[in-house]
Amino acid sequence: MSRVESSRDRALLIATPRSGARVGVPVGRLSLWGSQLSKLSELKAATNLIEFAPILGLPASALAYTLYISAEPKYSMFTIPKKTGGVRTISMPNDRLKSAQKYLANLLTECRLEIEDAEKPKKKIVSHAFRTEGSIITNARQHRNRRYVLNLDIEEFFPSINFGRVRGYFISNKNFTLNEKVATVIAQIACHQNALPQGSPCSPIISDLIGHLLDMRLVALAKKYKCTYSRYADDLTVSTNRMEFPSAVAYQIAPNNSAWIPGNDLLYEIHRAGFSLNHKKTRMQYSDNRQVVTGLSVNRKANIQAHYYRTARSMCHSLFTSGSYIRPGKPGSTNGAPTPGNMLSLEGVLNHIYYVKRQEKARTSSIPTEEERHGIELLYGRFLFYKHFVALEKPTLVAEGKTDYVYLRAAIKRLPAYHQILRVTQGGVTHNNISFLKHSSITKEALGIDSSSSYFIKFIRDYKKVAATFKHAPLQHPAIILIDNDDGAKGIFGLLRNMSINISHGTTAPFYHIVRNLYLIKTPESPPPKHQSQIEELFDQATLGTMLAGKVFNMKNDTDTATEYGKSYFADYVVAPNVNTINFAVFAPLLDRIIQVIAYHQTLVAAGAV
Secondary structure, eight states: OOSSOOGGGGOOOOSOOOTTOEEOOOGGGGGGTSOOOOHHHHHHHOOSHHHHHHHHTSOHHHHHIIIIIOOSOSEEEEEEEOTTSSEEEEEEEOHHHHHHHHHHHHHHHHHHHHHHHHOSSOOOOOBOSSSTTOOHHHHHHTTTTOSEEEEEEBTTTTTTSOHHHHHHHHHHOTTTOOOHHHHHHHHHHHOSSSSOOTTOTTHHHHHHHHHHHHHHHHHHHHHHTTOEEEEETTEEEEEEOSSSOOTTTEEESOTTOOOEEEOHHHHHHHHHTTOOBOGGGOEEEETTSOOEETTEEOSSSSEEOHHHHHHHHHHHHHHHHHSOOEEOOOTTOTTOSOEEOOHHHHHHHHHHHHHHHHHHHHHHOOOOOHHHHHHHHHHHHHHHHIIIIISOSSOEEEOSSHHHHHHHHHHHHHOGGGHHHHEEEETTEEEESSEEOOOOHHIIIIIOOOSSHHHHHHHHHHHHHHHTTOSOOOOOSOEEEEEOBSGGGHHHHHHHHHTTOOOOTTOOOSOEEEETTEEEEEOOOOSTTTOOBOGGGGSOHHHHTOEETTBEEOTTOOSOOSSEEOHHHHIIIIIGGGTTTSOOGGGHHHHHHHHHHHHHHHHHHHTTOO
């Protein structure tokens, strides 16, 4: 299967499930049974819009309507403040055009993978943005432990790539050599006001393809002078351990002046490739001072800057203590005034720190220090606990797997009797009035929650102690754990009985209040003597009997075998596309249990008894 899954590959199944029915599979899955043509070959063979549109994944009539017929404005414009002052203009495409741009971005990304896979020998990537194997970390790592680190910035990177450059690139580039009419259509999809717009999904990949010529020229220049070069979008970095930095690349105005000027050879190659520099952002950094590349310290290893981490800890402390925090302004910025922070912004900061430290730790495989082992994991874990369980904005449900959420969202949508409590409409848009905690590597590592019962046992056991560490603890809404009432729940049942909570497969209480705002519900009990149940058993036999590509559903098997498919396929390719035809009435008792928890917790909050 191709490494890039296009939007059309994720097409939903369309058949209504019935006993023994064979349902289609997504287009992208067909490579499991047959071959697919090279996307680059298809693209090079196309001669007009009619032939190009199917390769893109759109009907030709729809693409033509979007580009040439629709009277709807193609873009809406707005500005956002830059961190260093001033504003950046964002051109947001309308939904039709944005969809076409996403398809184009997927197609060109797949073509780039084909081109790079065909290179022999394989070339080391020097452009680290806009690709799955690149990041600010991989970019910064190229410049660790260097005597000199020079940072430069391309001026108006996207806007400097105009319609003619886009069209000309796809016509003349040796890897594409597309038909002129096809290249014109690509430029029409991609460009706005004679430039690549900031806000378009395809601007990153196109800018990176066109910027590749600049990369190759600067790689050659860097090699000539024993330097290392890399690029992250519009940020260029050149570093070296030479005793003197080569003046052809950059030179100091005077020994007692900290300002550096790009050298003639460097400027020549940048201008020859069709770009120019923002000279205000040219900065040389020495090994005896802090060296930063794409926001990361590189003096010893690619790492978060110490002051950035300290600021994050300070903001978290304020949030956990008072329920609010102030985000400091950026020094030297015209927008540098401190501002009230929000939960989403702080989560982004912590996620960034966590990602960088985890990636660097995985790369070095070294034994981490106590601070490295526990610092960010504990801080991020405490933040996630505070967000999802202490200061939660609406009831939160934690299930054993992502498939449970697919079922519950569908059931809530299809059963109007539950809309008044479990759904809410704001600004004409309807949302679920309950949060579903998404399982991920982060919730497993930092928060300590995963689908296995051992994680649930530890989480339940530690809940009261962890919740007590927050001075600001509103606990206004319940956190509800949902589990299957089967053998996998025995350990949890044992823990709760040790906490004087009467629970077993056969107990029929609608919910179990564990501690503070934490509750547990189990799937409704089956008739005796079995009592046990799984959430999938709430579906009718016709739905459970749906076949996918000749395979039958095994609710105890979450893998894909020659004869069976598991829960993930069942949720994604049987339930999700057939929400409007499946009978969800049997989910009513389970939803009743959720509503009873919400009502009970409201009485505790009103009485001040949480």
